[in-house]
Amino acid sequence: MHRLTIQPLIALILVASLSLGMAAAPAVGIVTAWGSFTIDASSISGNATLFEGNQIETGKVSSRLQLNTGAKVQLAAESRGIVYRDRLVLERGSSRLETAGDYQVEALSLRIRSESHEATAVVSLLDSGTLAVGALHGPVSVTNAAGREVANVAPGNTVELRPAAATAADQFALTGCVTRMQSAYLMRDEVAGVTTELRGPAIN
Numbered sequence: 615m616h617r618l619t620i621q622p623l624i625a626l627i628l629v630a631s632l633s634l635g636m637a638a639a640p641a642v643g644i645v646t647a648w649g650s651f652t653i654d655a656s657s658i659s660g661n662a663t664l665f666e667g668n669q670i671e672t673g674k675v676s677s678r679l680q681l682n683t684g685a686k687v688q689l690a691a692e693s694r695g696i697v698y699r700d701r702l703v704l705e706r707g708s709s710r711l712e713t714a715g716d717y718q719v720e721a722l723s724l725r726i727r728s729e730s731h732e733a734t735a736v737v738s739l740l741d742s743g744t745l746a747v748g749a750l751h752g753p754v755s756v757t758n759a760a761g762r763e764v765a766n767v768a769p770g771n772t773v774e775l776r777p778a779a780a781t782a783a784d785q786f787a788l789t790g791c792v793t794r795m796q797s798a799y800l801m802r803d804e805v806a807g808v809t810t811e812l813r814g815p816a817i818n
Contacts, residue, residue, distance in 0.1 A: 639665040642699045643682050649675035669696045672707070685717035701725070708738040721745050722777055724764065729753040733769070740774070748772035 645651070646661040652671045653662055664670070670677065671694040679687040679697065689695060693707025702709060704721040711719050711726070712734050718727035719737045722745045726737050733752025740746055747756055749767040756765035756775065765773050 639667060640699075641682070642666050642697060643680050645670060645677050645679050647672070647675055647677040649673065651675075651677050664697050666699055667696060669694065669705075681717060683715055683717055684713060685715055686712040687717070687719070688712070704737055704739060706739060708736065711735040711737065722775075723759045724775060724777075725757050725759075727755055729755050735767075736772075744774045744776040746772055746774050 641663050643664045644661060645653075645664050647659075650657055650659045650673055652658065652673075653664075653668050655669075664679065664681075670679075670689060672689050672691050674691055676691050676693075677689045679689060679702070681687070681699075683699070687702055688710040689702075690708040690710070693709065694705045695707075695709065696703040696705065700716065701718045701720050702711075704719055709719055711717065711728060713731065715731075716727070718725050719735065720726075721737055721739055724745060724747075726735050726747055728735050730752040733754055734750040735754040736746075736748035736750065738746040738748075747754060747765065747767055749769050749771055752769055754767040755763060756767065756773075757763050758777075765775060767773055
């Protein structure tokens with residue numbers, strides 16, 4: 615009698631636990647590949663549902679992510695990233711962001727997003743520790759963790775960026791000509807396509 619009572623109770627607890635786990639990590643899209651890949655260290659072939667916070671790692675073939683928001687991201691071979699509802703955090707390799715909307719790629723504390731529906735952003739973490747951002751068919755914007763624009767990549771162009779310090783997300787090295795406008799000093803970085811006001815004790 616006791617055994618018959620306990621077993622249904624255990625089953626109910628397991629169902630409740632699974633339901634709570636699924637509710638805590640909602641589905642954000644699907645991933646497909648002509649081969650195998652891993653999600654949270656589990657090997658998968660063909661396709662799978664993506665949940666908030668899943669880490670996906672590709673092997674010898676690329677994987678294609680279709681997000682519920684309509685964004686499409688291609689994760690190149692030998693690449694790794696963490697998938698969220700609004701962004702992909704690229705940890706290794708390269709990604710290609712298409713039909714993005716408000717979706718963005720985050721890497722080295724930088725946020726990359728397409729500035730139009732036709733734009734495609736190509737984001738690569740290089741062995742040198744720099745980030746390469748390319749723009750196809752439309753402009754691509756790069757901002758730092760503070761929301762400041764550090765690059766505006768025109769179609770057909772690629773820029774390489776490196777944070778000045780790993781712990782200083784608002785610091786970047788710029789190259790360009792300094793001009794004075796009234797009481798302000800401005801630097802135009804022709805490669806990044808942005809103009810920055812210079813501030814600090816060394817600016818008089």
